[in-house]
Amino acid sequence: MQRMRDGAVTLVIGPAHDHLDAVAGALARRHRARRLSAPDAPGAVPELTGRLVAPAWEGRRVPPAIVALPLCERFVAVGRTLQDALAGPAAAGRLHLSDVVAVLEAAPLAEQLLGHRPSDELVAQDDYLPSLLARQIEHASVVLLVGCERVSAAVHRDLIAAVETLHPSVVCADAGAGEPAPCTGAAELGRLGDGAAWRRELAGAVPPPGRAPERAVVFRDPRPFHPSRLAELVAHGLEPERVGRVLRSKGFVSLASRRGAVHGWSSAGDVLTLTRTPLRQGVRGAPIGQELVLLGLGLDVDRIRSSLAACLLTDGELLAGPAVWSAYEDTLPDAPMAS
Numbered sequence: 004m005q006r007m008r009d010g011a012v013t014l015v016i017g018p019a020h021d022h023l024d025a026v027a028g029a030l031a032r033r034h035r036a037r038r039l040s041a042p043d044a045p046g047a048v049p050e051l052t053g054r055l056v057a058p059a060w061e062g063r064r065v066p067p068a069i070v071a072l073p074l075c076e077r078f079v080a081v082g083r084t085l086q087d088a089l090a091g092p093a094a095a096g097r098l099h100l101s102d103v104v105a106v107l108e109a110a111p112l113a114e115q116l117l118g119h120r121p122s123d124e125l126v127a128q129d130d131y132l133p134s135l136l137a138r139q140i141e142h143a144s145v146v147l148l149v150g151c152e153r154v155s156a157a158v159h160r161d162l163i164a165a166v167e168t169l170h171p172s173v174v175c176a177d178a179g180a181g182e183p184a185p186c187t188g189a190a191e192l193g194r195l196g197d198g199a200a201w202r203r204e205l206a207g208a209v210p211p212p213g214r215a216p217e218r219a220v221v222f223r224d225p226r227p228f229h230p231s232r233l234a235e236l237v238a239h240g241l242e243p244e245r246v247g248r249v250l251r252s253k254g255f256v257s258l259a260s261r262r263g264a265v266h267g268w269s270s271a272g273d274v275l276t277l278t279r280t281p282l283r284q285g286v287r288g289a290p291i292g293q294e295l296v297l298l299g300l301g302l303d304v305d306r307i308r309s310s311l312a313a314c315l316l317t318d319g320e321l322l323a324g325p326a327v328w329s330a331y332e333d334t335l336p337d338a339p340m341a342s
C-alpha cells in the first residue's frame with residue numbers, strides 16, 4: 004500500500020451513512036491523516052482549503068488529509084472546485100489532490116447498473132441513481148465495493164468488470180479484503196473525469212490493453228435519427244438478451260423532428276436522458292449528426308451498430324425535407340438545458 008505524503012488530500016465520496024464514515028476513518032488512521040468533511044456546495048470550498056493549508060501558514064508541516072463528501076448531485080462540481088483550489092495560490096504549493104475514493108454498495112450498484120434484482124424482492128428503478136453511481140466511478144481513482152457478501156460470486160465478477168469498463172484505469176477493491184481502501188499514491192491526480200471510458204472512446208483514444216472488444220461501441224453518422232424508430236429501439240431493441248448489457252452510453256444526437264438542435268445523450272443502467280444543449284447543427288464546433296458511445300458487457304457490436312443505423316433517415320426521408328420531419332411522432336425525452 005502506498006503511504007500518503009505530506010500535503011496529499013484524499014477525497015472520499017459515498018452515501019451519507021456508516022460506510023462513508025467507516026472508510027474515511029480507516030484511511031485517516033492508516034495514514035495518520037487529518038479527517039475533515041467537505042461542503043456540498045462548490046462555493047464553500049475556499050473555507051475548506053483554508054483549513055487544509057492552515058498548518059503551512061503557521062510554519063508547520065502539512066500532514067495528509069482525508070476529506071469525506073456525502074454523495075450528492077453536485078459532487079463533481081465540489082470535487083473539481085477542490086482540485087482547482089488545491090492547485091491554486093491559496094494552497095501555496097503545499098497541497099494536492101492525490102486520490103478520489105468512491106464508496107459503492109455492491110447490491111444497489113448491481114441492481115441499478117446491471118439489472119441484477121433478487122427474484123424475491125421488488126426493487127424500484129431510480130431514475131436519478133444509476134447516473135449518479137456511474138459518475139462516481141468515472142470520477143474516482145479508487146472504487147471501494149462494500150457489502151460484497153450480499154451478492155453472488157457471479158454478480159461480484161460482473162461488478163468488477165462493469166467498473167473496469169466504465170473507467171479502465173481505476174483501482175477497484177473490496178472492503179474487508181485487507182486494506183480499507185488502497186491509495187494510488189499519485190503525486191498529482193489528473194483532471195477529475197478525464198479517465199472516463201466514454202470520454203476516451205469519443206476522443207478516439209487507444210483502447211486499454213486487454214480490453215474485450217465487446218465492451219464498447221462507437222457510432223457516428225451525419226444523418227439525423229427518425230424519432231419514432233429511435234424511440235422503439237430504446238424501448239425494446241437494446242435489452243440484454245438482444246445486444247448484451249449496456250451499462251452506460253454518452254454522446255450527442257440529432258433528431259429530424261427537432262430541427263437544428265443538438266441533444267446530449269446520457270444513459271446509465273436502464274435510464275436514458277436527452278438534454279438540450281446550446282449547440283446548433285451547422286455551427287462551427289458542434290457535432291454533426293450522431294456521436295455516441297455505448298459501454299457494456301458482452302455487447303453484440305455489429306447488432307448495435309446496425310440497429311442504430313436503421314434508426315437514421317433513409318434517402319427518401321432525407322429528400323422529404325424538414326417540413327415533413329417536423330410532423331414525425333416524437334416521444335423521446337426532452338430535458339431542458341441545465342441552468
